[in-house]
Amino acid sequence: MSAVIGAPHIDTRQRAERSESVWRAAAKRFAKDRVGMVSLVIVACFLLLVAAAALGLVASGWQTETGVPNAPPGFVGPDAAAQNQAIVGPTGPNVDISAVDPLAPRYAEWAEAAKKYKTTEAARATTLPFGGDRLGRDVLAKAVKGAEISIFVGVSAALLATLIGTVLGAISGYFGGKAGDFLEWVYNVFTAIPGILLIFAFAAVFGRGIGSVVLILGLAGWTGIYRLIRAEFIKHSVRDYVRSAEAIGAGNVSRMFRHILPNVSHVVLVQLSIHVVGFIKSEVILSYLGLGVGVDQVSWGTMLAEAQSELILGYWWQLAAATAFMAVFVTAFSLMTDALRDALDPKLRGLE
């Protein structure tokens, strides 16, 4: 009877004594980091932009040619009208050649047929908010659409690499023995080939497209995560709490992913976030080289590829737009990652 009365009392006391969870403590530390919070807001804005672009709310018409070719930005003002003066049209009267023209009887028929097709030559703006590209497409819309693709590829590839690295690292670190040796061998093989060559080799066989780029970067980039997760699992698999879990009958998979993984998940999260930045940069380079996204898509990399030849002609705005978008996002994301690492692993604070 007394046990029944006493039980709630003990329960509340235990709850009071229970220290706050790792995540809550980390969130508190993160909230105090002003740089981290600002960068988090910027990253969140970008992600909203990406979501809006993916849903077609913004920049869905990036392929429409709204301005004149290479339209300058609005704040620069339109190009001086110095064109169409090179060729002077003939001034004499037209010669009537209908008597000898073999096609003459059919002109009326064709004119009739042509009326069925209407082309509307939309009025093209002479300036666009941040300029236009070679075809007169709005650079700003392209940069937004490019952000969608580049960020999507970076995040997906990082998720893939983290998934591969975590699962293999967990197996290798937890089981050790034959499975561990085998995975170590796989790891050695993947790290023996320099990263960029590995990416090229994958690119040679997988071809182009968003899916391929995600696959290429994910398959070539999981090794670092594997290494760290394996070390964590080796350390944790002999700890008391894992042995206790074993004692109450938790199976291998349960111990690996329900008991150990939450305890090393901060490592996973930080690695995920570090890899996002790296993969975005890689995607930009791959797309620039023509090994990335398809020709009917736009990413920051394809924008830079176009911008290179435009720059020589003095059209700097596409380069500026792609660079600015990428620089802001990557800087914010790296600073957020730093803050995240500091918050989750206070021991590391101050190192680099």
Place this chain on the structure above:
Amino acid sequence: MTAYLIRRIWQMVPTMFGVILLVFLLFKGFGGDPAEILAGQNASAAQVDAVRQQLGLNEPLWTQFWIFLKQIVTFDWGRSWATNESVAHLFATRLPATLTVMVPILILDSLLAIPFGLGVAYVRGSLTDRSIMVLTTVALSISFLVYVIVGQYFFAFQLGLFPVQGWSDSLATNLIRYAPLPVLLATAVSLAPQTRLYRSFFLDEIGHDYVRTARAKGLTEKTVMLKHVMRNALIPILTNIAVGLPSIFVGSFLIEVFFSIPGLGREVLLAVNRSDYPVIQAFAIYIAAITMVVNLATDVLYKLVDPRVVLK
């Protein structure tokens, strides 16, 4: 030492075998049919089959792997599918250009980043330190491509200080005329991450007790930094340089593409664009072999730098 070397070389065998297996399976499993690529788009089924026969593609998988192994061991890669140039010749003629650019980059990079890193670490926490850290974060966030595009445009096209691109047959002309701009740009770009990295290495060492002891003995700051801290920080720095060493052979392919330098990196990229499988396979495997040898050499070098290191 000899026993160590033999054991390390013995350990390379399974890894190398794995690399060969990976490359073989990758191109066999996911790559297009070489016979169709080789025979061209207008080939009849009989022609494709003849090419398959010739390449041994109708043999069982393990026989094909055996042929592949034999090619690697005898260095007989046949010819590039695109240019009909022998792969060995391709390797030999493209390597000098890559080294002409990459060796100066590596040397300049290390020579500049080490003092920068030491300097920034020495004034850690100060305004200089913090502003340099912010600056490098921002500098790092801009794509490498942008630096090269703008650098090439500004220094070569606008100011005309360097040729925009080009290459010659003479090493001296290359070094004096064509290499400086790519080397300077690449060094400038890699300086930011290197400085950050080396700063953290130096910071690790500066926090140790022996530094305090050295200062307590009355040694000058110069001696403490250059003799005590520097020598200890050399170990991670050396590792870092060694990690980057194998990439010297791949070259900075972007630099080579931008400046039309006929090096290995550009060749690999061309091969990828042309689906020139023999070239890509050969490069992946030989560069992997070179990487392993360089890693072994680094481990031996540790022993020379730091007598405390015991090779096991």
